[in-house]
Amino acid sequence: MSTTKENLTLLFDRPLEPVFMAKGPKKTVFEVTEEYFNVNPRYKSKAPHVRSRFAEDDEERIVVKKTSIPSLGECLELERDENFSLFIPKHRDIAAKLIDIFMDIPNVDDLLSTAVCVRDCVNPYLFNYALSVAMLHRPDTQDTELPPFITSFPNKFVDSKVFAKAREQAMMNPGSSREPIELPQTASDLEVEHRLAYFREDFGINLHHWHWHLVYPIKATKKIVDKDRRGELFYYMHQQIIARYNYERLCNDLKRTKKLDWTEEIEEAYFPKLDTSSNSKSYPARVVNQRIRDLNRKEAKQDVEDLKRWSDQIFAAIHQGSVIDERGCIINLTESRGIDILGNMVEPSILSPNRALYGELHNMGHDFIAYIHDPDNRHLESFGVMGDTATAMRDPVFYRWHSYIDDIFQEYKATLPRYSESQLNYPGITVSEIEVQSHRSPNNTFNTFWQQSEVDLSAGMDFHAEGSVLVRFTHLQHEPFTFKISVNNQSNCNKQGTCRIFLAPKYDETGKPWLFRDQKIMFIELDKFTVDLKRGQNIITRAHHESTVTIPFEKTFRKIQAGGSAPFNFCGCGWPDHMLIPKGTTEGFASQLFVMISNYEDDKVTQDLTGVCNDAGSYCGIKDKLYPDRRAMGYPFDRLPRKGVDTLQEFLTPNMKVQDVTIKFNDRMSAA
Structure with a gap:
């Protein structure tokens, strides 16, 4: 039996079909109340006919609790067939009103009842956004895994040709024998x-x-x-x-x-x-x-x-x-x-x-x-x-x-004071060597290639026959790699530091080495984490999948209810791991890997992160917590350099190190 919180996620399934039609892999049906028909009168006479037409034997039924529906007012002003935009002030006002309604409901059972009644009378994009924001921020629902937006509204991600092919395939083939549909290109190679x-x-x-x-x-x-x-x-x-x-x-x-x-x-x-x-x-x-x-x-x-x-x-x-x-x-x-x-x-x-x-x-x-x-x-x-x-x-x-x-x-x-050497250095700490290791390539080489993966879009295919709708798409991917960093602690005691890893192109578009003032805004953050440094030599190893910038591929394209409820919080927010490393070139794109160990005493934010989802804190922060780094975001590249620094090498202090690396693109296709 599903929990109330899991049932809430079913409301994202097939958003244009009425809520009383089967939802999710268990073909769950909501037994709606009179309150539903009061706000959705157009379905009152049609519901029994629609239900009998699409009924299945293996349905799970959810009896919706009776509840008082708050006045929706301006939430109804955005027509159901209009598009919704957070950039339009009126749309934002309407969304804020609906979020308030969902946030003010005292418990999760009443939230489900209200959401069931509201779902089919407000704009579907508005509903998805407002309920998602509320579920992310309500204490009683924030651990619920939200379905990826692409599964509710695949039309916002996938060429419209795909849906015509999917409907044809659904009519001709039962669900188990359907072939994935290849995602077409959106422009020719004539367009640079x-x-x-x-x-x-x-x-x-x-x-x-x-x-x-x-x-x-x-x-x-x-x-x-x-x-x-x-x-x-x-x-x-x-x-x-x-x-x-x-x-x-x-x-x-x-x-x-x-x-x-x-x-x-x-x-x-x-x-x-x-x-x-x-x-x-x-x-x-x-x-x-x-x-x-x-x-x-x-x-x-x-x-x-x-x-x-x-x-x-x-x-x-x-x-x-x-x-x-x-x-x-x-x-x-x-x-x-x-x-x-x-x-x-x-x-x-x-x-x-x-x-x-x-x-x-x-x-x-x-x-x-x-x-x-x-x-x-x-x-x-x-x-x-x-x-x-x-x-x-x-x-x-x-x-x-x-x-x-x-x-x-x-x-x-550019108006801020420039970092002095003392604000950048960590006395007694020296980064002596950096190495990128990958079992399929020479050291200090990132390998990238094309990969084909599949995503099931059936949850967004309204009024569509049951069964999977698999779309096969091509995306960039990189080979697994590990950073190996040698750090010497020359002080007389153990230390803690923050390891900051960035990557930038070595040359500008003319093929010339960068001036630091231009290169500093080209650095992309790859990772940031705390390290313990014993006296003497330390070897730090860090795998790519541990990055505090990215979320794993599986979280980007996770399947609805594949593993039930899981701690979600902000973990759906993060740069996709498969795009962590830029594409590079077939001959090898010259880049510079930068590692810095800063003083943890100057970086630390004292707070309890036990059990908190912080997969991608660098770009997304941490739920209900302070940003996990006291320094300015982008440090040490967020300000103009000190006087006399024109190149990256001149910028370095002993607790920093730069390693020339290559990004080599292999123009091959790999299955996920």
Whole structure:
């Protein structure tokens, strides 16, 4: 018998089918109450007919407890066949209201009853988002494993051609004999930007972005939004995305992405090949050389000029070293808190000190681009992929827009005092040697290749015959590897340190060695962990799968109810392990591996992490805990270097070491 919390996850199954139809592998049926039909009157006469038509012998039935349904009010204003966007202020307001309803319900049984009744009368994307946020943050449900978003709404990840093939296959073959459907390409090799499709359209990367915004919603009750160093994490997580994307571009013989100038035409086109399952419309494309224009739509009215006004105010605050809050009080952008304030202000979340003054720069930028094809709704078209956290990273312009946003943060970081040698060094600690070991390659070589994997999308195939719908997709993968680090503790006692591992390209796009001021923002974080250092020589070994940046492949594509309930918390949030290492090149891409051992006494955050899921704390933080590193995110590369430092070698102190490494891409296909 399933638990109430497990039954809640069934509400994510086949989101467009009514809740009284069979859900999940056990063909579970919810026996709905009169309250359900009060808010879903269209099903009152149809339910018995639908149930008898689709009934199965092996059903598990759940009697839904009677409960009083709170007034849904504005939650019903978003039509069920509309698309939903966290970047649209009205949609955020509606989502915050529904999250509040779910959060305020006193116990999990009443939550299930309310969610069952509400599910089929509100927008399905809105329902999924609001219930997911609530379940992540309610003490009585936060240990429940949420189904991956791709299994509920595969249309946001998979070419629409796949679904036509799946329906044909379902009619012709019983479930056990269906062959996986190959995922087609979205563009030809004539488009140079398609060289990066494996990155931009990777399921795991897009799920990471979607899940991060579940953990860190823009608007909800303050106790949900106001997490430790939330604004700083908005900056750092997106900075790392841009660094990783630019790394991949260099591996594919492309220049780093050019930051977006919204006064100019956008050169890149993007044709998503995705449908919105709620109304069977395609996500609109963006053709070449389009320009953003003033928005005049019911859900979004804004002038392009506002972007400049907000941007000017933000840059003025950076150079004044302070912001003005809504009461007219001055808040200093201090060395420790400034980046956090700025992150909440640029995004912004409800934590912005003054939304009227500093505006909606990041969020509204997404909207302007998302509606570039129909800014005044004359063609009755919805927003493009930039309007959705699950699809935005597919579009090349996402990285151009976020390069502009990151430049704002880098402008602020340039105002901070530069780290002195004493702030970087760990007296008595020397990193003497670094080695990357992999049983299939020479030392100091990362090997990458193509891998084919399968995901079952049947839980998102509404009104579809029973059985698996397997989609076979190709993604980047790397061979397993281990870091071996030699550290000498020359002090007279045992020490603790934080081992920080980063990777960067050795040369820029012209083939020249980097100036450090440019290379520092190209470093991608690979791992960060605490080490015990006895006196004398220490050998540290660390396997790739232990990284505090990533979540395992199995968690990205875990099967619903495969193992029942498991401690979930924030563990669904994290960079996908299969994308930890950039692609490299067939001849070998020259890179530099950086290792630093910093003083744990300066790094430590005293808190109990026993039993806490912290798989990917670097990019996602830790549930109900402080960020697990007192240093600035991105340290030691988050500030300009001290005077006289022009190269990475000049930056090093004895507790740091750089090793030349190679990323070698093998253009072969491997099965998962």
